Amino acid sequence: MNNRLLLAELQARLRAGESLVWLGVARCQGSTPREPGAHMLVGRDFALGTIGGGHLELRAREIARAQLAAAPQAPRLERFPLGARVGQCCGGVVWLSFETVTPADLGWVAEANNLAAADVPWLRLSALDRRQVEVLPASAADQRxxxxxLLQALPQRSGDQALLADIGPALLLERFRPPELHLALFGAGHVGRALVQVLAPLPLQVSWIDPREDEFLPALPANTRRLLSDDPLAEVAALPPDSAVLIMTHSHALDLELVRAWLARGDFRFLGLIGSAAKRARFEARLRAGGSSEAQLARLVCPVGAPGVGGKEPEVIAIAVxxxxxxLRRQASSATHKTRRVA
Structure with missing residues (x-):
């Protein structure tokens, strides 16, 4: 469960009048099940997300619910030696932050959701000795x-993360980033629908393109935007560079033209075409006749899906894809880097 979905759920429940605990991994030492920046939500009879499972998470939920049952409290920090305190074999140490969030906190939660929806990297600062939270775009931190x-001390890995700073009262700095991979998905058939559902909780952003309005899911996941287009081919130029592209439309002729357009564009991270080896052979012959080079054709992935995952059911194909x-999330094409440097 990614943090964007947790924040959307948090905002919805606050608007309904609930109070919850925003529970996060603030610091780790040694071997631990999750890294700083992992979060979950805990309500009186509700929990979403995970900070690693096992006895650690069970004990964390108990503490969170006891905190909710008490009068509004300042945030708290708990240290968990995983072996000695909760009997987990990881052997490391985890510091967890517990922050009660009430409808009165809708301001910062709404701002966080707005920044996340706009794909803007953002920061959250929480003073753990009092109920004081600040949300700001990451770019604004350059003026602070x-x-x-603190920013320099954050690990240089990708994804969301957190840093617990022991300067005076403990300060928790959390950095949130847009999804690491954009997927351009052409086709809203059985496999396309199954794939969108599989990807819903994952840190990817999906642009879903099809001319058939009735084929889309009635309710889209938070990480998916629908592009209803009479001419999917015309959408190719507007999609962002370094995208992963999956082509699985209702028309082989449209599939061919989409593959041709993406090969000509070239600045994709991945280009996948659903189908068999025989379909690939037919497409390659037509693309060669149209002037596509061997180097271009070598970048086309068909069939798609992780090797060794057999089955033709849409759900199985979706999991393999x-x-x-x-x-692909941490890979980058040299063509994209060149494009970004020129830009």
Whole structure:
């Protein structure tokens, strides 16, 4: 469960009048099940997300619910030696932050959701000795001299993360980033619908393109936007560089033209076409006749899906393709880097 979905759920429940605990991994030492920046929501009879499972999460839920049952409290920090305190074999140490969030906090939650929806990297600062939270775009932190040492201390890995700073009262800095991979999905058939559902909780952003309005899911996941287009081919130029592209429309002729357009564009991270080896052979012959080079054709992935996952059921294909996409998240094409440098 990614943090964007947790924040959307948090906002919806606050608007309904609920109070919850925003529970996060603030610091780790040694081997631990999750890294700083992992979060979950805990309500009186509700929990969403995970900070690693097992006895650690069970104990964390108990603490969170006890905090909700008490009078509104300042945030708290708990240290968990995983072996000695909760009997987990990881052997490391985890510091968890517990922050009660009430409808009175809708301001910062709404601002966080707005920044996430706009794909803007953002920061959340929480003073753990009092109920004081600040949300700001990451770019605004450049003007804040007091934040520079904290930002420099954050790990350079990708994805969301957190840093617990012991400067005076403990300060928790959380950095949230847009999804690492954009997927352009052409086709809203059985496999397309299954794939969108599989990808819903994952850190990917999906643009879903099809000319058939009735084929889309009635309710779209938070990480998916629908592009209803009479001419899907015309959408190719407007999609962002470094995208993963999956082509699985209702028409082989449209599939061919989409593959041709993406090969000509070239600045994609992945280009996948659903179908068999025989379909690939037919497409390659037509693309060669149209002037596509061998180097271009070598970038086309068909059939798609992680090797070794057999089955023709839409859900099985979707899981195999999702595994293939997740392996792409931290890769980048040289063509894209060149494009960004020129830009």
């Amino acid at each position: 001299a007091e934040l520079q040492p 999702a595994a293939q996409l997740l392996a």
